Amino acid sequence: xFLALLRRPAPTPxxxxxxxxxxxxxxxxQGAVIRSAHSLTTYERDGSLEGTGxxxxxxxxxxxxxxxxxxxxxxxxxxxxxxxxxxxxRCGGAIPLDASLVIGTSRMKQVLAFDSERGLIRVQAGIANxxxxxxxxxxxxCYSPDPSSRRTCSIGGNVGSNASGACALRHGRTSxxxxxxxxxxxxxxxxxxxLHSAVPAQLDLMGLLCGSEGQLAFITEVxxxxxxxxxxxxxxxxxxxxxxxAVAFAERVLHSGWTxxxxxxxxxxxxxxxxxxxxxxxxVAAQALVxxxxxxxxxxxxxxxxxxxxxxxxxxxxxxxxxVEASQSxxxxxxxxxxxxAASTLGAFEALDVNVPLGRFEAxxxxxxxxxxxxxxxxxxxAHMGDGTLHTFxxxxxxxxxxxxxxxxxxxxVRLACVAExxxxxxxxxxxxxxRDLLGAQYxxxxxDQQRRVRDAFAPGGELNPGKVIPQRNGEWGRPPx
Amino acid sequence: xxxxxxxxxxxxxxxxxxDREEDAAEWLRSARSxxxxxxxxxxxxxxxxxxxxxxxTLSSRNLCGVLRYEPRDRLIVARAGTxxxxxxxxxxxxxxxxxxxxxxxxxxxxxxxxxxIGAVAAANVTGPRGLEAGEARAHLLAARLLNGRIESVRCxxxxxxxxxxxxxxxxxxxxxxxxxxxxxxxxxxVSIPEHELTLRIAAPARDLLRWSAQARAxxxxxxxxxxxxxxxxxEAGYGRCCGSAFLRLExxxxxxxxxxxxxxxxxPTDADVEECSGPTSAAIWTRLRDGSFLPAVEAxxxxxxxxxxxxxxxxxxxxxxxxGLNWQLDLGGxxxxxxxxxxxxxxxLTQLASAGLPQCRPALLRGSGGSVRAHRMSRPGTSFQxxxxxxxxxxxxxxxxx
Numbered sequence: 001x002f003l004a005l006l007r008r009p010a011p012t013p014x015x016x017x018x019x020x021x022x023x024x025x026x027x028x029x030q031g032a033v034i035r036s037a038h039s040l041t042t043y044e045r046d047g048s049l050e051g052t053g054x055x056x057x058x059x060x061x062x063x064x065x066x067x068x069x070x071x072x073x074x075x076x077x078x079x080x081x082x083x084x085x086x087x088x089x090r091c092g093g094a095i096p097l098d099a100s101l102v103i104g105t106s107r108m109k110q111v112l113a114f115d116s117e118r119g120l121i122r123v124q125a126g127i128a129n130x131x132x133x134x135x136x137x138x139x140x141x142c143y144s145p146d147p148s149s150r151r152t153c154s155i156g157g158n159v160g161s162n163a164s165g166a167c168a169l170r171h172g173r174t175s176x177x178x179x180x181x182x183x184x185x186x187x188x189x190x191x192x193x194x195l196h197s198a199v200p201a202q203l204d205l206m207g208l209l210c211g212s213e214g215q216l217a218f219i220t221e222v223x224x225x226x227x228x229x230x231x232x233x234x235x236x237x238x239x240x241x242x243x244x245x246a247v248a249f250a251e252r253v254l255h256s257g258w259t260x261x262x263x264x265x266x267x268x269x270x271x272x273x274x275x276x277x278x279x280x281x282x283x284v285a286a287q288a289l290v291x292x293x294x295x296x297x298x299x300x301x302x303x304x305x306x307x308x309x310x311x312x313x314x315x316x317x318x319x320x321x322x323x324v325e326a327s328q329s330x331x332x333x334x335x336x337x338x339x340x341x342a343a344s345t346l347g348a349f350e351a352l353d354v355n356v357p358l359g360r361f362e363a364x365x366x367x368x369x370x371x372x373x374x375x376x377x378x379x380x381x382x383a384h385m386g387d388g389t390l391h392t393f394x395x396x397x398x399x400x401x402x403x404x405x406x407x408x409x410x411x412x413x414v415r416l417a418c419v420a421e422x423x424x425x426x427x428x429x430x431x432x433x434x435x436r437d438l439l440g441a442q443y444x445x446x447x448x449d450q451q452r453r454v455r456d457a458f459a460p461g462g463e464l465n466p467g468k469v470i471p472q473r474n475g476e477w478g479r480p481p482x
Numbered sequence: 483x484x485x486x487x488x489x490x491x492x493x494x495x496x497x498x499x500x501d502r503e504e505d506a507a508e509w510l511r512s513a514r515s516x517x518x519x520x521x522x523x524x525x526x527x528x529x530x531x532x533x534x535x536x537x538x539t540l541s542s543r544n545l546c547g548v549l550r551y552e553p554r555d556r557l558i559v560a561r562a563g564t565x566x567x568x569x570x571x572x573x574x575x576x577x578x579x580x581x582x583x584x585x586x587x588x589x590x591x592x593x594x595x596x597x598x599i600g601a602v603a604a605a606n607v608t609g610p611r612g613l614e615a616g617e618a619r620a621h622l623l624a625a626r627l628l629n630g631r632i633e634s635v636r637c638x639x640x641x642x643x644x645x646x647x648x649x650x651x652x653x654x655x656x657x658x659x660x661x662x663x664x665x666x667x668x669x670x671x672v673s674i675p676e677h678e679l680t681l682r683i684a685a686p687a688r689d690l691l692r693w694s695a696q697a698r699a700x701x702x703x704x705x706x707x708x709x710x711x712x713x714x715x716x717e718a719g720y721g722r723c724c725g726s727a728f729l730r731l732e733x734x735x736x737x738x739x740x741x742x743x744x745x746x747x748x749x750p751t752d753a754d755v756e757e758c759s760g761p762t763s764a765a766i767w768t769r770l771r772d773g774s775f776l777p778a779v780e781a782x783x784x785x786x787x788x789x790x791x792x793x794x795x796x797x798x799x800x801x802x803x804x805x806g807l808n809w810q811l812d813l814g815g816x817x818x819x820x821x822x823x824x825x826x827x828x829x830x831l832t833q834l835a836s837a838g839l840p841q842c843r844p845a846l847l848r849g850s851g852g853s854v855r856a857h858r859m860s861r862p863g864t865s866f867q868x869x870x871x872x873x874x875x876x877x878x879x880x881x882x883x884x
Contacts (some may be wrong), residue, residue: 207652303736
């Protein structure tokens, strides 16, 4: 799919563009504008392997006022703009197309306000996800959404992609934590929503901006709801002789009335891969592993874990004994949390983040294996069993074009199979560039037209993060709906 | 300042309630060609319009039926006109429910009609359980909408987690018919908990706000927090008091027991606490959810103030504490309801509201004498009003929808 980049026409040279970088350099503090070819290489790519873009320049503002200045000047010069967080996108969402001006948030990392009584924090968009919890945990609060890149990914990027991870089951996604938002529109105007505004909007514009992948406005500040740190946390780990038994156990758990903090699935390939890289006692003879964690008050969690243990199947369906441990001293999550690191030991890989309705989860697991094997591609799957999200890792080793092409075709086939089951091509990473041309398989043309019109109401002409998310209708790089 | 955008029965020129989306589209196309103004409605439990001109009404109430429900999926897809009661009964038979406890507005509005699942989405109807679960919009997974361009548009995907594309469900939820006729909805569902427990504590309203915030900070999962005034308590047979806070805990027995103990630790040692559980508790919360402890009669005005998310000033209710009206505060449903007799002038109430709840939008849900009108406080100009208009126009460029 990275060939799509090459098929895009070169941006039309516009005389006004020539001076905009100079004007920005004059208007902003020293060092805020990066234009040397060497320094720009960092901003040409992101966490995906979708190729490189062509940034006009990079601007690193420090606050909303400076972002307004940049957006205004870019709009006047007709220069498209690409918001960039920490550049951890796994779908090419932060690759600059059309010689966009990249606006980065790496100088916007301040905590602006922290209300320790009400559990609310107002931060600039560039602060790292994990830094929010680091700032608040001494007061007994944490920020729950936990994308796998949480050590480095920025809150602005999280809001832009409505990021979430395993903990979404109990604590919700980024959109559930958002209480206020400040953004700058294409024309440089400021948008204050939620708690940042004295007057509520009639439409849920804040919810709309969450997950809009930088196409509607540049998010500069957000207010987030925090969760109290739990008094205690216990983990149950069980190895199964079949995925069927593992899925049936998870369903009993979800129906029990106890909502785990997270409940995760690993197939045999993921068990073996992680046990090789980050050994933590997984049984490599098992066909599936379920890890779950309960959090809450001490007596509540102990009672809950006891009850959930009773939901385990007959010992004949298990490999060994289920392990129950206090999470603090348990090593059982180390393997699950090392899955990206483990996959990277195989070289380059494509990571899926597809979703299917829970009732189709087991069938989809099987289908993923069938598709990968038919394509001759190795695979390993971990999954969030509470919401039906599958992360399948498809390695292709060295940057070999033929192997990569085979893996990408396999990945697309899995995504389309999920859509056929009523699911989604993306549950967590977003659409960005790499899944853009598949969106037409999930939505009809009229649905995408409406999405495009809403985008244009915010940023006419699609000049914010251009070329992403919504495929061109009848465009030169569009792919017809399947 | 109040503006009256009253809609009387006589201003309705014609109404249509198709049982097929295609027929709705045809009717809407005809209305658009005649430049007629169309008001959308569901089960006819409320009246609302911003138009003073005669309008034609298009109702989704005959678009009925559950389209997809498999308990394992933990979601339900239904046509918009499906009665809410039908959806709730189906879910209950399988040990499930909607997470956000939508209220039945008929008592407060003094209307017949049938609450529908589509109207729950259109009005973002959320009840006390919203305190823990969030608003209805957080659980709306997908919707199908017939927009003002007469296009059938699907927003979102009926699966539990999806970030593909621009999330139009966030616009549709709470849009009150401004964007199009909702014809189908998909909502997340959850298991019905094993046990529920209600704590009733005689206390002023500000104590409810304090306890709720403290409970959240300590990890106590309250699934309802409502304060009911003394006058309403007395009429409901609870005896004389300054008013009571109702707190609810739900979950497996062991969980409720642990959270109850922590909650009682938070309360003053001399607090007057009564507890109930099971059907008694459930019956209380149905009445709190619907505002039916408030003795609204034909001659009364019923006012509603929509509250924002948690984090707004936690002392907004003091002015209401000092007035002798029937009122209740629902933290999960994010609304303050007030019933004012004919003697109370609306200007007094709006002044009171402006002082106490500056960030909230008060609305007269029901006017005195039983007439049904929608009065809304005018809002100060905001930077996002032109943007909202542009977004609405992207769905309805010819302003067909009233």
